[in-house]
Amino acid sequence: MPYIAGMTTPLLFDPAALALHRRRASAAPADFLLHHAAADMADRLAAVLRPFETAAEIGPSSPVLAEAIRPGLSASWQSADIASEVLPLAPGSIDLALSALSLQFVNDLPGMLSQIRRALKPDGLLLAALIGGSTLSELREAFSQAELDVEGGVSPRVAPFADVRDMGGLLQRAGFALPVADSDTLTVRYDNAFALMADLRAMGATNVMAQRRKAFTRRTTMIRMAEIYQQRFSDPDGRIRATFEIIWISGWAPHEGQQKPLKPGSAKTRLADALGVKEYREED
Secondary structure: OOEOOOOOOEOOEOHHHHHHHHHHHOOOOOOHHHHHHHHHHHHHHHOOOOOOOEEEEEOOOOHHHHHHHHHHOOOEEEEEOOOOOOOOOOOOOEEEEEEEOOHHHOOOHHHHHHHHHHHEEEEEEEEEEEEEOOOOHHHHHHHHHHHHHHHOOOOOOOOOOEOHHHHHHHHHHOOOEEEEEEEEEEEEEEOOHHHHHHHHHHHOOOOOEOOOOOOOOOHHHHHHHHHHHHHHOEOOOOOEEEEEEEEEEEEEOOOOOOOOOOOOOOOOOOHHHHHOOOOOOOOO
16 A cells, blocks of 8 residues: 555555645535535634634635634634645644644544644644545445446445544544534435536545546446436435535643543542432442
8 A cells, every 4th residue: 555755654545636636626616515614613613712813724725714714713814735744833833723624635634633733722722624434425335336236346436534433532642632523414415426426526526545446437337326326315306315424523732721521439429319310239
């Protein structure tokens, strides 16, 4: 498996292919997911009752995110492009890190989270949205079955994105305090599978996996994929469904004034008393 120069992490995504796809998509972008994430991020940030002085957008800069966030933010704003997998921010230089739908294509996500943690001042906040693992599950299933039917084997098609159940642990490993991870799911409907794939190209989100097949997909495989998609994932009106999962993560750079978890055995009230139930011991 290929590696990035200077890194020991296997190269899951191809940075050159990702950059190329994003350049092509910029001409006529399909950015409804980004608009959704940016609006949600603005709402979540508004619920944080503290001011910020220096904010950085982690990932390719986007006017969509800036337009949604900056009107309600008094902090200075800068962009930190992570195309090289190296965060161009000095340690302790910002107190707010925001990222909208960029971190899912990082080859070393734990390492990137650690870099963001180092760039934050004490009590600085990371708030990020990234594509989750259930995204495009229908397309993955349809392509796998079509390749088995037509070609007798399966190739990597849809990226293995993060699982929300793992994100809290990754934040803790990176040194964040008070980590939180949750997700929401959008179902988008299309006329057919080819309309969905056209949207994915306009998002710059087509296959950028390092182990992807480099040859063009056979026409018969594509037709079979569309047939399976229609058969398994269409509504009564004939339109197909596509799932997009957005995972939300947040964490704080540790600070002595933050709330601390209780030490084991330090509780002064028994759980059984709080719940109004009888406590049973092993000898009972």
